[in-house]
């Protein structure tokens with residue numbers, strides 16, 4: 001099937017490669033186990049290529065230069081040298097090459113990247129980096145197809161924070177962002193909070209450098225950024241076990257977004273599976289889905305409505321009713337973690353009210369232009385008394401009838 005026989009009826013080219021064992025030249029490193037080249041590119045039609053299936057995986061031994069290689073040579077194979085040696089046979093043997101732009105799924109194969117044969121989903125972050133080193137595909141050349149060996153979790157979720165929520169507009173205030181200069185830090189604030197309050201925000205399996213371009217904070221309107229939030233993926237068989245964390249951003253309309261300010265949040269080192277999703281905030285109590293969610297296909301998870309039940313005594317008890325039918329995270333956790341864990345207290349040891357008083361010094365003082373845990377309503381100022389003060393939200397949450405009440409995060413870990 002070549003260009004000089006174009007009158008021949010061409011059919012899509014398909015291929016199935018399963019159950020093979022590819023032995024490298026161990027102990028000599030080198031060689032390519034499997035490669036795909038698009039030659040006779042003028043008329044060829046590439047169909048479906050199956051490389052490994054469940055139960056009939058290919059086995060790629062260690063020490064290959066490339067386990068799977070997608071060819072990126074373009075144009076004439078003449079003169080030599082060429083990627084495709086069979087066409088280096090002289091003037092009459094030439095053909096026209098194009099990049100192999102068809103994706104190939106290689107999930108169902110084992111690769112030995114130094115610790116024995118492993119399926120890609122079983123690999124940790126470092127092992128996947130080693131696997132990436134022996135693949136030649138999309139990240140290397142934009143014209144190429146992708147070797148799909150890892151389907152990361154994408155979180156497409158929505159949450160409201162009680163503190164900045166405005167029930168009239170149905171949006172959160174973005175005063176921290178709108179301040180000039182903006183009060184929201186370019187880099188995630190949670191590492192520093194965890195230093196100040198050990199165990200409050202512990203990073204797990206997170207290799208993402210979480211800082212943003214300042215331009216992210218120039219967006220206004222419904223999609224303006226309110227603050228940084230914290231996401232956790234927890235083990236479907238034990239919701240106390242954190243498998244991965246990410247810092248992300250939340251927009252005024254509640255959308256939780258990645259570092260570009262608009263995309264769903266990627267967990268680049270977590271394989272799609274079922275996980276409990278927990279969303280937390282630096283001075284609010286977190287909430288977690290009541291059940292593990294299947295992240296295949298990036299489902300939308302809406303923490304603002306009762307129809308998305310959360311883990312706890314009741315399907316909504318982990319959240320605060322902030323408007324008819326609308327839920328938000330409980331505000332007022334100015335001490336993110338105290339002896340009782342993740343709790344909001346108005347009185348007694350470790351209470352969340354006293355830090356507000358400490359910041360203002362005297363009760364009628366106001367401290368403006370700050371990004372602080374004590375700014376419960378997140379308007380950029382810490383205030384203890386008077387209209388719009390930060391203390392009264394805590395009192396309202398524990399209940400004015402019983403200021404000794406304690407609100408405990410569900411789950412409290």
Ligand SMILES: [Ca+2]
Nearest residue numbers: 223251253255
């Ligand atoms: Ca939005």
Ligand SMILES: [Ca+2]
Nearest residue numbers: 333335343344
């Ligand atoms: Ca607290």
Ligand SMILES: [Ca+2]
Nearest residue numbers: 375377379381
């Ligand atoms: Ca405030």
